[in-house]
Amino acid sequence: MTMTRRDLLGAVGLAAGSAAMYHAMATLGHAQASTYQGRISLEGTPNGDRVLVLGAGLAGMTAALELRAAGYEVQVLEYREKAGGRCWTLRGGDTYTDIGGVTQTVAFENGGYLNPGPWRIPYNHHAVLDYCKRLGVKLEPFIQKNHNAYLHRSDAFDGKPQRFRHIATDYRGHVAELLAKATNQGLLDAEVTNADKAKLLESLQEYGILTDDHAYVASETASEYRGFEREAGGGRDGAPTASTPLSMEQILQSDLWRWLTDAESVHHQSAIFQPVGGMDMIAQAFAREVGDLITYNAKVISMLQDEGGVTVRYENTTTGGEPVEVTADWCVCTVPFSILGQMEHNLPAEKSRAIDSMYYEGSVKFGLEMKRRFWEEDEDIYGGITYTDLPIALISYPSSDYLSGGKAVLLGGYVWGAAAYEFNAMQPDEAVKWAVEYGARIHSQYADEFAGGVAVSWHKVPWVLGCYGIWADRDRDYEGAVTMGSGERIVLAGEHLSYLPGWQEGAILSALDAIEQLHQHATNR
């Protein structure tokens, strides 16, 4: 009998349970990096049960949207004056005041923007994509890998940036040649059968663009990949000139190969997207659905549960006055642990341990507006990323509005580690000055074209106090933190409670799991 794929999966699922099913699906190419199962279904909601959601980021708004749809009465408390949390975009006319009280006014023109937080949506982040589809958020390709962008190290090639295609093609060619040599010299005989040897050599020739003698040399074929010295034309003088590869020693010693696989992980490989006009188009779309449930400018100061329900107190940050007390049957708390750890709460010990031991990573981003798209006009770079060992770490070119005139905004740096702490300690104008200095070492045009910039350091962002959560001991604390124990009225959610930390997908998946547990508690009372 013939078995369809669906039959096979059904049989595996029945016989072996869902774990085996998952592995079978992964083998057949269905299951991907995210475990999203499609739109959540919460049936049989108790009449009138009231839920408080703390935080109107993507986790909180996902919870609010689905819980209301299921029949719960929902109220969301949000510290900020608007929804989105780290799903956030800065555009011309916006202001941003950091925790030190320093306000930056963004003066970008032509729709230019900076996404200080998340900026990409991989094809396998099924939940984010599904909500974009449901809520009508328009996506466009994000250029992650650009063969014509640069790889740069201050101590390699005299500090001159190298085209990605040169380093990638030459690295591959030299490695393939070496492996072919070893194979031909019989050095791999213990590892490879004669039949495989023939195939290996054939594949290396194709993969590395080698000659029939398995050498990687200057050739028209290799130039089809690394680029020609003189590009192909038409008519008179149309013939191209082959380019000369860099030597293996140059490539290896440059350390530029360190970035060659950056776009290959499942969270970065193609296809990868961005919302048209800025990441907060997702936040705005959610807010159109659930904005009427949100109380803004509400700084939560305590969250207490007992067997009857949940009591939350918050201060109104604009009007001041006595704290407001609100009660509910249930609570979904998406407050980052950096802040929850400072609030009064009576969560059980294993949750407190997770909250108190999670620290928050620092990170800094720069939006630099340039008077023209010199990367396109002068250097044929359309979107994508240049990597550097300078403290800015990278420059990302806008993946939109190509070839348009006027000003445009670069991501002038995306910084982690020691450099992020140093930038965090600077005032924004000073940090921008340094980002411009470092960028100018890659693009000399910065000197003439820089118009203005904005810096966002996540440790200074008043509503998170950091970029994303790092577990002190995830193996020890994770299950206790994400599980709504029997008798509990509060469930925790957010990117920090996922295996996709710092990704919006993690925030949404965490929220869906949280409300599923909440719903089970509510319906099994």
Add this chain to the structure above:
Amino acid sequence: MTRIFTLLVAGIAIGAASMTAWAQGTDAPAAPDAPETSDFRMFEPTVEEWERFRSAARITHQGGEAVYNATCAGCHMPQGQGAVGAGKYPALANNDLLAGAAYPIHLVVNGQHAMPPFGGLLDDQQVADVVNYIRSSFGNDFIAEYGEATVEEVAGVRP
């Protein structure tokens, strides 16, 4: 990063005062083949600015005040006054919790709550220096009564 430093300290575009500062530096590298110009394109760095971004892996500033200004000041603020948002960064100014050295040493090395551990970015001397700096600045005056933080104490709290 070493290369950047090499280039900029050897640069002729940099003033004499700065050259003096470099000559007194603790780990000034030799620059046998340094080019004729500084790597700096957009501004001429001050002595203090020269010390910035010297390593991708560590904070390289020396002395308590320099370490504080290059890292801690970002959250605890330049005068140690702390900051308040949805949560807060505690003020270090006039803070009795800094009386003994053990507590701030532990916090700096291992982190606590949302504060990240800095043990991997600072060596024992830097930690001792910055702890002594905050214990003797911003209205704090704890060294005479409670003693200095030492590198041995710092080494002792590393995990």
